[in-house]
Amino acid sequence: MIEIKGLKKRFGPKEVLKGVDLTIPKGKTTVILGLSGGGKSTIIKHIVGLLKPDEGEIWIEGEEISHADEEQIRRIRKKVGFLFQSGALFDSMNVYENVAFPLREHTDMSEEEIRERVIERLEMVALKPKEVLELFPDELSGGMRKRVGLARTIALNPEIILYDEPTSGLDPITSDLISQMIVHLKKTLGVTSILISHDIKESFKAGDWFAMLYDGKIIETGDAEHFKHTTNPYVRQFLDGKSEGPIQFQER
Numbered sequence: 001m002i003e004i005k006g007l008k009k010r011f012g013p014k015e016v017l018k019g020v021d022l023t024i025p026k027g028k029t030t031v032i033l034g035l036s037g038g039g040k041s042t043i044i045k046h047i048v049g050l051l052k053p054d055e056g057e058i059w060i061e062g063e064e065i066s067h068a069d070e071e072q073i074r075r076i077r078k079k080v081g082f083l084f085q086s087g088a089l090f091d092s093m094n095v096y097e098n099v100a101f102p103l104r105e106h107t108d109m110s111e112e113e114i115r116e117r118v119i120e121r122l123e124m125v126a127l128k129p130k131e132v133l134e135l136f137p138d139e140l141s142g143g144m145r146k147r148v149g150l151a152r153t154i155a156l157n158p159e160i161i162l163y164d165e166p167t168s169g170l171d172p173i174t175s176d177l178i179s180q181m182i183v184h185l186k187k188t189l190g191v192t193s194i195l196i197s198h199d200i201k202e203s204f205k206a207g208d209w210f211a212m213l214y215d216g217k218i219i220e221t222g223d224a225e226h227f228k229h230t231t232n233p234y235v236r237q238f239l240d241g242k243s244e245g246p247i248q249f250q251e252r
Protein backbone atom coordinates (compact mmCIF):
# COMPACT_ATOMS: atom_id res chain seq x y z
CA MET A 1 0.00 0.00 0.00
CA ILE A 2 1.12 3.55 -0.71
CA GLU A 3 -0.11 6.40 1.44
CA ILE A 4 0.31 10.06 0.62
CA LYS A 5 -0.44 12.36 3.54
CA GLY A 6 -0.78 16.12 3.32
CA LEU A 7 1.61 16.43 0.37
CA LYS A 8 2.42 20.02 -0.51
CA LYS A 9 4.74 21.16 -3.30
CA ARG A 10 5.50 24.58 -4.67
CA PHE A 11 7.56 25.53 -7.73
CA GLY A 12 8.56 29.16 -7.30
CA PRO A 13 5.41 31.19 -6.74
CA LYS A 14 3.14 28.36 -7.90
CA GLU A 15 1.69 26.02 -5.28
CA VAL A 16 1.00 22.91 -7.36
CA LEU A 17 0.07 20.46 -4.60
CA LYS A 18 -1.87 21.98 -1.72
CA GLY A 19 -2.26 19.02 0.63
CA VAL A 20 -2.77 15.77 -1.27
CA ASP A 21 -4.16 12.86 0.75
CA LEU A 22 -4.38 9.58 -1.12
CA THR A 23 -4.29 5.89 -0.26
CA ILE A 24 -3.25 3.61 -3.14
CA PRO A 25 -4.58 0.10 -2.54
CA LYS A 26 -2.20 -2.85 -2.91
CA GLY A 27 -2.48 -5.06 -5.98
CA LYS A 28 -4.82 -2.71 -7.80
CA THR A 29 -4.47 -0.06 -10.51
CA THR A 30 -5.25 3.44 -9.31
CA VAL A 31 -5.84 6.14 -11.90
CA ILE A 32 -5.09 9.76 -11.06
CA LEU A 33 -7.29 12.00 -13.15
CA GLY A 34 -6.92 15.75 -13.50
CA LEU A 35 -6.34 18.66 -15.80
CA SER A 36 -3.09 19.17 -17.72
CA GLY A 37 -0.54 20.88 -15.54
CA GLY A 38 -2.53 20.01 -12.43
CA GLY A 39 0.33 18.17 -10.74
CA LYS A 40 -0.29 14.47 -11.49
CA SER A 41 3.29 13.82 -12.62
CA THR A 42 4.50 15.81 -9.63
CA ILE A 43 2.70 13.34 -7.34
CA ILE A 44 4.28 10.29 -8.91
CA LYS A 45 7.75 11.87 -8.97
CA HIS A 46 7.45 12.09 -5.17
CA ILE A 47 6.71 8.37 -5.01
CA VAL A 48 10.01 7.50 -6.74
CA GLY A 49 11.93 10.02 -4.69
CA LEU A 50 12.68 12.27 -7.70
CA LEU A 51 11.11 15.17 -5.77
CA LYS A 52 11.02 15.95 -2.05
CA PRO A 53 7.81 17.32 -0.51
CA ASP A 54 7.70 20.81 0.97
CA GLU A 55 5.33 19.29 3.53
CA GLY A 56 3.71 15.92 4.02
CA GLU A 57 4.67 12.27 3.99
CA ILE A 58 4.88 9.43 1.48
CA TRP A 59 4.59 5.91 2.90
CA ILE A 60 5.48 2.88 0.79
CA GLU A 61 4.89 -0.51 2.41
CA GLY A 62 5.26 0.97 5.89
CA GLU A 63 8.36 3.07 5.11
CA GLU A 64 8.28 6.87 5.05
CA ILE A 65 10.39 7.81 2.05
CA SER A 66 10.38 11.58 1.83
CA HIS A 67 13.11 11.80 4.43
CA ALA A 68 14.94 8.70 3.22
CA ASP A 69 18.68 8.79 2.61
CA GLU A 70 20.33 7.88 -0.73
CA GLU A 71 20.68 4.22 0.21
CA GLN A 72 16.98 3.88 1.18
CA ILE A 73 15.89 5.70 -2.00
CA ARG A 74 18.00 3.32 -4.09
CA ARG A 75 16.38 0.34 -2.37
CA ILE A 76 12.88 1.75 -2.83
CA ARG A 77 13.53 2.57 -6.50
CA LYS A 78 14.27 -1.09 -7.12
CA LYS A 79 10.73 -1.87 -6.00
CA VAL A 80 9.20 0.78 -8.25
CA GLY A 81 9.03 0.58 -12.04
CA PHE A 82 8.44 3.91 -13.73
CA LEU A 83 7.18 3.97 -17.32
CA PHE A 84 7.96 7.51 -18.44
CA GLN A 85 5.71 9.41 -20.81
CA SER A 86 8.25 9.18 -23.64
CA GLY A 87 9.13 5.54 -23.01
CA ALA A 88 12.65 6.92 -22.46
CA LEU A 89 14.62 4.24 -24.28
CA PHE A 90 18.33 4.73 -24.86
CA ASP A 91 18.65 5.47 -28.58
CA SER A 92 22.20 4.13 -28.78
CA MET A 93 21.24 0.72 -27.38
CA ASN A 94 19.30 -2.04 -29.09
CA VAL A 95 16.18 -3.58 -27.52
CA TYR A 96 18.18 -6.29 -25.76
CA GLU A 97 20.52 -3.80 -24.13
CA ASN A 98 17.67 -1.46 -23.20
CA VAL A 99 15.76 -4.17 -21.32
CA ALA A 100 18.97 -5.61 -19.85
CA PHE A 101 20.09 -2.20 -18.57
CA PRO A 102 18.39 -2.22 -15.12
CA LEU A 103 19.50 -5.82 -14.59
CA ARG A 104 23.12 -4.83 -15.19
CA GLU A 105 22.72 -1.76 -12.97
CA HIS A 106 21.00 -3.37 -10.00
CA THR A 107 21.78 -7.09 -9.99
CA ASP A 108 24.73 -9.43 -10.41
CA MET A 109 22.87 -11.77 -12.74
CA SER A 110 24.98 -13.73 -15.23
CA GLU A 111 24.67 -12.96 -18.96
CA GLU A 112 22.67 -16.16 -19.40
CA GLU A 113 20.21 -15.18 -16.67
CA ILE A 114 19.93 -11.69 -18.15
CA ARG A 115 19.16 -13.09 -21.60
CA GLU A 116 16.50 -15.39 -20.15
CA ARG A 117 14.85 -12.53 -18.21
CA VAL A 118 14.95 -10.14 -21.20
CA ILE A 119 13.27 -12.71 -23.44
CA GLU A 120 10.65 -13.53 -20.80
CA ARG A 121 9.79 -9.85 -20.27
CA LEU A 122 9.53 -9.12 -24.00
CA GLU A 123 7.12 -12.05 -24.32
CA MET A 124 5.09 -10.66 -21.39
CA VAL A 125 4.45 -7.50 -23.40
CA ALA A 126 3.53 -9.53 -26.48
CA LEU A 127 6.69 -8.84 -28.49
CA LYS A 128 8.53 -11.56 -30.40
CA PRO A 129 12.05 -11.51 -28.96
CA LYS A 130 13.72 -12.95 -32.08
CA GLU A 131 12.25 -10.18 -34.21
CA VAL A 132 13.02 -7.23 -31.97
CA LEU A 133 16.11 -7.99 -29.87
CA GLU A 134 18.59 -6.49 -32.32
CA LEU A 135 16.50 -3.47 -33.33
CA PHE A 136 17.26 0.08 -32.21
CA PRO A 137 14.54 2.42 -30.85
CA ASP A 138 14.34 4.44 -34.08
CA GLU A 139 13.46 1.22 -35.94
CA LEU A 140 10.39 0.63 -33.72
CA SER A 141 6.86 2.01 -33.98
CA GLY A 142 5.55 4.19 -31.14
CA GLY A 143 3.52 1.30 -29.73
CA MET A 144 6.50 -1.06 -29.84
CA ARG A 145 8.69 1.53 -28.11
CA LYS A 146 6.13 1.78 -25.31
CA ARG A 147 6.11 -2.01 -24.98
CA VAL A 148 9.90 -2.24 -24.89
CA GLY A 149 9.82 0.51 -22.26
CA LEU A 150 7.31 -1.56 -20.35
CA ALA A 151 9.48 -4.70 -20.65
CA ARG A 152 12.36 -2.69 -19.18
CA THR A 153 10.09 -1.32 -16.43
CA ILE A 154 9.16 -4.84 -15.34
CA ALA A 155 12.67 -6.32 -15.77
CA LEU A 156 13.47 -6.07 -12.06
CA ASN A 157 10.16 -7.56 -10.86
CA PRO A 158 8.82 -4.30 -9.40
CA GLU A 159 6.15 -4.35 -6.70
CA ILE A 160 4.83 -1.01 -7.90
CA ILE A 161 4.49 0.31 -11.46
CA LEU A 162 3.91 3.98 -12.25
CA TYR A 163 2.54 4.68 -15.71
CA ASP A 164 2.80 8.26 -16.92
CA GLU A 165 0.49 8.71 -19.93
CA PRO A 166 1.15 5.24 -21.34
CA THR A 167 -1.24 5.66 -24.29
CA SER A 168 -0.42 9.21 -25.31
CA GLY A 169 0.30 9.52 -29.00
CA LEU A 170 -0.90 5.99 -29.78
CA ASP A 171 -3.75 4.97 -32.06
CA PRO A 172 -6.92 3.54 -30.43
CA ILE A 173 -6.05 -0.09 -31.17
CA THR A 174 -2.52 0.14 -29.79
CA SER A 175 -3.90 2.06 -26.79
CA ASP A 176 -6.33 -0.78 -26.14
CA LEU A 177 -3.42 -3.24 -26.28
CA ILE A 178 -1.49 -1.20 -23.70
CA SER A 179 -4.56 -1.11 -21.41
CA GLN A 180 -4.89 -4.88 -21.71
CA MET A 181 -1.22 -5.20 -20.82
CA ILE A 182 -1.66 -3.08 -17.70
CA VAL A 183 -4.45 -5.41 -16.57
CA HIS A 184 -2.42 -8.51 -17.51
CA LEU A 185 0.70 -7.36 -15.63
CA LYS A 186 -1.37 -6.54 -12.57
CA LYS A 187 -2.68 -10.11 -12.57
CA THR A 188 0.53 -11.96 -13.45
CA LEU A 189 2.97 -9.90 -11.36
CA GLY A 190 0.50 -8.90 -8.62
CA VAL A 191 1.77 -5.31 -8.83
CA THR A 192 0.28 -2.16 -7.37
CA SER A 193 -0.03 0.36 -10.18
CA ILE A 194 -0.63 4.05 -10.54
CA LEU A 195 -1.75 5.34 -13.89
CA ILE A 196 -1.84 8.91 -15.08
CA SER A 197 -3.82 9.36 -18.22
CA HIS A 198 -5.88 11.85 -20.17
CA ASP A 199 -7.45 8.99 -22.00
CA ILE A 200 -10.65 8.49 -20.02
CA LYS A 201 -11.82 5.52 -22.10
CA GLU A 202 -8.55 3.61 -21.63
CA SER A 203 -8.39 4.61 -17.93
CA PHE A 204 -11.73 2.96 -17.29
CA LYS A 205 -10.50 -0.22 -19.00
CA ALA A 206 -7.27 -0.42 -17.03
CA GLY A 207 -8.16 1.12 -13.67
CA ASP A 208 -9.77 -0.35 -10.53
CA TRP A 209 -9.72 2.76 -8.39
CA PHE A 210 -9.87 6.43 -9.37
CA ALA A 211 -8.80 9.69 -7.77
CA MET A 212 -9.52 13.16 -9.12
CA LEU A 213 -6.90 15.86 -8.55
CA TYR A 214 -8.31 19.37 -8.66
CA ASP A 215 -6.72 22.61 -7.52
CA GLY A 216 -3.90 20.81 -5.74
CA LYS A 217 -6.04 18.35 -3.78
CA ILE A 218 -7.75 15.01 -4.27
CA ILE A 219 -11.42 15.93 -4.39
CA GLU A 220 -12.99 12.54 -5.13
CA THR A 221 -12.06 8.86 -5.02
CA GLY A 222 -14.01 5.75 -5.93
CA ASP A 223 -14.37 2.85 -8.34
CA ALA A 224 -15.39 3.16 -11.99
CA GLU A 225 -19.12 2.88 -11.26
CA HIS A 226 -18.88 5.62 -8.66
CA PHE A 227 -17.04 7.93 -11.07
CA LYS A 228 -19.36 7.24 -13.97
CA HIS A 229 -22.31 8.33 -11.85
CA THR A 230 -20.76 11.06 -9.74
CA THR A 231 -22.55 14.37 -9.47
CA ASN A 232 -19.42 16.28 -8.40
CA PRO A 233 -19.44 19.15 -10.93
CA TYR A 234 -15.63 19.28 -11.38
CA VAL A 235 -15.39 15.55 -11.98
CA ARG A 236 -18.41 15.60 -14.29
CA GLN A 237 -16.98 18.45 -16.31
CA PHE A 238 -13.66 16.59 -16.65
CA LEU A 239 -15.25 13.28 -17.65
CA ASP A 240 -17.62 14.94 -20.09
CA GLY A 241 -14.74 16.97 -21.58
CA LYS A 242 -16.38 20.38 -21.27
CA SER A 243 -14.37 23.57 -20.80
CA GLU A 244 -15.80 26.05 -18.31
CA GLY A 245 -17.53 28.30 -20.79
CA PRO A 246 -17.39 29.42 -24.38
CA ILE A 247 -13.96 30.74 -25.34
CA GLN A 248 -14.01 34.27 -26.78
CA PHE A 249 -11.89 33.99 -29.91
CA GLN A 250 -10.37 37.26 -31.03
CA GLU A 251 -11.91 38.63 -34.26
CA ARG A 252 -9.23 39.77 -36.71
Ligand SMILES: Nc1ncnc2c1ncn2[C@@H]1O[C@H](COP(=O)(O)OP(=O)(O)OP(=O)(O)O)[C@@H](O)[C@H]1O
Binds near residue numbers: 011016037041043
Ligand atom coordinates in the same frame (compact mmCIF):
# COMPACT_ATOMS: atom_id res chain seq x y z
N1 LIG B 1 10.67 20.90 -11.82
C1 LIG B 1 9.75 21.85 -12.01
N2 LIG B 1 10.07 23.15 -11.93
C2 LIG B 1 9.14 24.13 -12.09
N3 LIG B 1 7.84 23.88 -12.36
C3 LIG B 1 7.46 22.60 -12.46
C4 LIG B 1 8.39 21.52 -12.31
N4 LIG B 1 7.71 20.36 -12.46
C5 LIG B 1 6.42 20.70 -12.70
N5 LIG B 1 6.26 22.03 -12.71
C6 LIG B 1 5.00 22.76 -12.91
O1 LIG B 1 4.06 22.19 -12.04
C7 LIG B 1 2.77 22.10 -12.69
C8 LIG B 1 2.29 20.67 -12.63
O2 LIG B 1 3.06 19.86 -13.49
P1 LIG B 1 2.80 18.31 -13.70
O3 LIG B 1 3.72 17.86 -14.80
O4 LIG B 1 2.88 17.60 -12.41
O5 LIG B 1 1.29 18.30 -14.18
P2 LIG B 1 0.44 17.14 -14.83
O6 LIG B 1 -0.87 17.14 -14.13
O7 LIG B 1 1.20 15.86 -14.81
O8 LIG B 1 0.27 17.67 -16.30
P3 LIG B 1 0.17 16.91 -17.71
O9 LIG B 1 -1.08 16.11 -17.60
O10 LIG B 1 0.07 18.03 -18.68
O11 LIG B 1 1.42 16.08 -17.86
C9 LIG B 1 2.97 22.67 -14.07
O12 LIG B 1 2.55 24.00 -14.07
C10 LIG B 1 4.45 22.57 -14.31
O13 LIG B 1 4.89 23.59 -15.17
